[in-house]
Amino acid sequence: MSNAIPAEPRASQAATRRQLLSAAAGVFAERGFRDATVREICRKAGANVAAISYHFGDKEALYSAVLRETAPPPAGGPNAPGNAADATLSAEERFARYIRNFLFQIAEDGPDCLHSRIMAREMIEPTRALDHLVNDFIRPQHQWFQGLIREITGPGFTVEEIRLIANSAISQVLFYKHCGTVIERLHGSALLTPARLEMLADHITAFSLAAIQTLALQRGPVQRTARPNRALRPSTPSRTRLTR
Amino acid sequence: MSNAIPAEPRASQAATRRQLLSAAAGVFAERGFRDATVREICRKAGANVAAISYHFGDKEALYSAVLRETAPPPAGGPNAPGNAADATLSAEERFARYIRNFLFQIAEDGPDCLHSRIMAREMIEPTRALDHLVNDFIRPQHQWFQGLIREITGPGFTVEEIRLIANSAISQVLFYKHCGTVIERLHGSALLTPARLEMLADHITAFSLAAIQTLALQRGPVQRTARPNRALRPSTPSRTRLTR
Amino acid sequence: MSNAIPAEPRASQAATRRQLLSAAAGVFAERGFRDATVREICRKAGANVAAISYHFGDKEALYSAVLRETAPPPAGGPNAPGNAADATLSAEERFARYIRNFLFQIAEDGPDCLHSRIMAREMIEPTRALDHLVNDFIRPQHQWFQGLIREITGPGFTVEEIRLIANSAISQVLFYKHCGTVIERLHGSALLTPARLEMLADHITAFSLAAIQTLALQRGPVQRTARPNRALRPSTPSRTRLTR
Amino acid sequence: MSNAIPAEPRASQAATRRQLLSAAAGVFAERGFRDATVREICRKAGANVAAISYHFGDKEALYSAVLRETAPPPAGGPNAPGNAADATLSAEERFARYIRNFLFQIAEDGPDCLHSRIMAREMIEPTRALDHLVNDFIRPQHQWFQGLIREITGPGFTVEEIRLIANSAISQVLFYKHCGTVIERLHGSALLTPARLEMLADHITAFSLAAIQTLALQRGPVQRTARPNRALRPSTPSRTRLTR
DNA sequence: AATGAATGAGCCTTCATTCAT
DNA sequence: GATGAATGAAGGCTCATTCAT
Helix, strand or coil: CCCCCCCHHHHHHHHHHHHHHHHHHHHHHHHCCCCCCHHHHHHHHCCCCHHHHHHCCCHHHHHHHHHHHCCCCCCCCCCCCCCCCCCCCCHHHHHHHHHHHHHHHHHCCCCCHHHHHHHHHHHHCCCCHHHHHHHHHHHHHHHHHHHHHHHHHCCCCCHHHHHHHHHHHHHHHHHHHHCHHHHHHHHCCCCCCHHHHHHHHHHHHHHHHHHHHHHHHHHCCCHHHHCHHHHHCCCHHHHHHHCC | CCCCCCCHHHHHHHHHHHHHHHHHHHHHHHHHHHHCCHHHHHHHHCCCHHHHHHHCCCHHHHHHHHHHHCCCCCCCCCCCCCCCCCCCCCHHHHHHHHHHHHHHHHHCCCCCHHHHHHHHHHHHCCCCCHHHHHHHHHHHHHHHHHHHHHHHHCCCCCHHHHHHHHHHHHHHHHHHHHCHHHHHHHHCCCCCCHHHHHHHHHHHHHHHHHHHHHHHHHHCCCHHHHCHHHHHCCHHHHHHHHCC | CCCCCCCHHHHHHHHHHHHHHHHHHHHHHHHCCCCCCHHHHHHHHCCCHHHHHHHCCCHHHHHHHHHHHCCCCCCCCCCCCCCCCCCCCCHHHHHHHHHHHHHHHHHCCCCHHHHHHHHHHHHHCCCCCHHHHHHHHHHHHHHHHHHHHHHHHCCCCCHHHHHHHHHHHHHHHHHHHHCHHHHHHHHCCCCCCHHHHHHHHHHHHHHHHHHHHHHHHHHCCCHHHHCHHHHHCCHHHHHHHHCC | CCCCCCCHHHHHHHHHHHHHHHHHHHHHHHHCCCCCCHHHHHHHHCCCCHHHHHHCCCHHHHHHHHHHHCCCCCCCCCCCCCCCCCCCCCHHHHHHHHHHHHHHHHHCCCCCHHHHHHHHHHHHCCCCHHHHHHHHHHHHHHHHHHHHHHHHHCCCCCHHHHHHHHHHHHHHHHHHHHCHHHHHHHHCCCCCCHHHHHHHHHHHHHHHHHHHHHHHHHHCCCHHHHCHHHHHCCCHHHHHHHCC
């Protein structure tokens, strides 16, 4: 007699959870953990204020779930953004592609950028969720990237040195994420136009490869003489674009 | 007999203001503008909650005053940290010294680091105070640094290219400020030891000068051939001279 | 066994709101908008301080709701207090009844008097809510009352003159609301006894009708000669009929 | 040797007190006792915040002093505003003059109006100072006015009846003080123009005298037959003004 | 005599959370 | 299972007042 049970609730249970996660990602990215309010998240998710308590427990558990479950989509491979792992490309070309993909992923304001914006906040104001983030996302990528660096440098560099070089390359990309607001004020113009992003990617690639290869030559010129011409002109195609 | 201990309350006028500024710098650096509470600031400053209203107007005005008045001390020159402007040094040496000074200033946990920590927050979560910060502190330093870069590259680079190179160098320093918490978790060890800072400074200098000089050679090899040997080993002299 | 006492919290939804309105009316009437505290209102309503925010938004919205929703009950007709609109009565008798009803409504210390006390405050210290009050409550009554005045005066008076006469009549009633505290001190006795109110109503009616009819006679004696005797003794019939 | 004592302070002592009173009168009139802040009063008086404590004790003592010492200037006599006590005029003429003077005193926004505005507040929200106000200012005026009324009515009225009549007359004036903000909203025009005040004074006088004389005729027509013509046309000159 | 910095209570509001439907 | 009304703790800010100069 009480067949008034709609088929909705069962699907709605998961749907509400998903909408809650999506809305929370946006609000956390925009306001940060502390300044984000559960009411705004629930309003944007079309859910009740008590839904967070029901589905996740409390605000912090929701935040952890956002960091865990709204990871960037696996585009190209388990280790790298884009298809930078393509084996048909040279190490330098994969380096260039990685830098470019990373930069675009960081800069764009699409739904994928939420994760990177939240991570930018975590670096300034770490929460307990940062440990998981580092272990699950950052460390694998960093390991992969260090392997790529070593392909370019060749042997003769310590693990520590490789790490420093990787940091130097990555830092140039993250700079435009972390300091974007300052740079916009410094230059007085929008920074995120696709054309500028291409130019930035070219510069960072050229700058970093120039440094890496020069350091490698200083360290042990012998190993890398196999293809010196190419190594010394990684920025050749980039240069042409820079002139426009 | 009533020669009691005077001169305290008279000095208290400015002293309270100073203690308020100092306490506020710490709390703002630790918690950020929104999450910092005036009660905690006043408690640490040994003052009443109404003292902020009296001396500064409100919380935001106190924040602006902190950014304005707790600026890093002018060490060495009006434009650059340390005595990087020393004219007796080569451009590369001044570059190395600037990087090292900047890195130490950013990394150390003394009272001077509060300013840089607050600025790191401003980049993620800008407030209205950021505009003044950029114009008063960041822009002059950036201009000075770009001039230094041009000394090293020589002519042949556009303003835009110089700016990109300056960003690439600076970003490697800021990386250890913005991503310090992540790097500590990645490497599992403290990052702020003086020995590691020296090593980081050497690496960033070597990496950046290698890139700059290689790009300069590619652009116009003629100008910089005067002292190529020295240019290729920038860290060696820097290390010995800069060790205090 | 779990047939516990329900229906309470369900009703509590509206009940809390109602108690909040009731308590707020009292506190606003007693202290005025600015000096009334939400804490006192909530304490008297048996609710939490946040209840006001939840049900109304903020203190000012609660105040507007009090003015809107605790309006005097429509006793007798949509336009006038009491059944002063009874068509079987002469204009003078309706005038007498209106004055008496108005006076009793204003003077009594029941829950209905809160509205008039708040309005008395609005006249001295207007808030943004006054505009709505004037348009929704005062203007309709004033229009109706002016129509009644014109019935008594007959033609020959301008709209402006009718308005002045209406003001003169109303003002004698409001006087005992606005200056009640002074009058109590002047006469040294309580003012609000029903016997005194009857006497006041009779006096105001007699005084006002005497003035109106005399002015009408001076203006155009012809129209009102129909029943001059009755017009000149308005308080006699009013007294006997209105005594409930 | 220490002849640095200026002659200023002694005069300044009284001057500061006076400026404090003057500024306080304005602020109290505008904001009311509770909403007036000592800081605003001191700022307008050009004095220190502690000056109030020094000269008067506290805020409430200052308020009492304002009510006591900023009484309306004795214009025309100790008992009545204006020269309404002029013995060469008839009672009706003195009545008209009193109404007119009272209305202008109440309506104008000059420094003299402060006292009446504060008193209007006292009626709604009495403070302990009201008792003194009533005894020192209101009661004498009311007594005088009742005597004037009795001159017009002649004998045959009880003290209570005279009081009611006096209230009816006064209330019509106070109405435009207490309900000014409402009337402005009702009529949509400024109320305080001198031309309107003249018209209001004429109306109130005509209305009240018409009522008084009619009531007197009803009570005992014999006594007033001495000068019936004049008594019955007190508004004759007013009428001419009303038509403009 | 007069200053103004310092005080602490109190204001309204917002927040994450919970409980009885 | 899901709602939304209720909770109590802070939050920033303003106030009248006082005390050492």
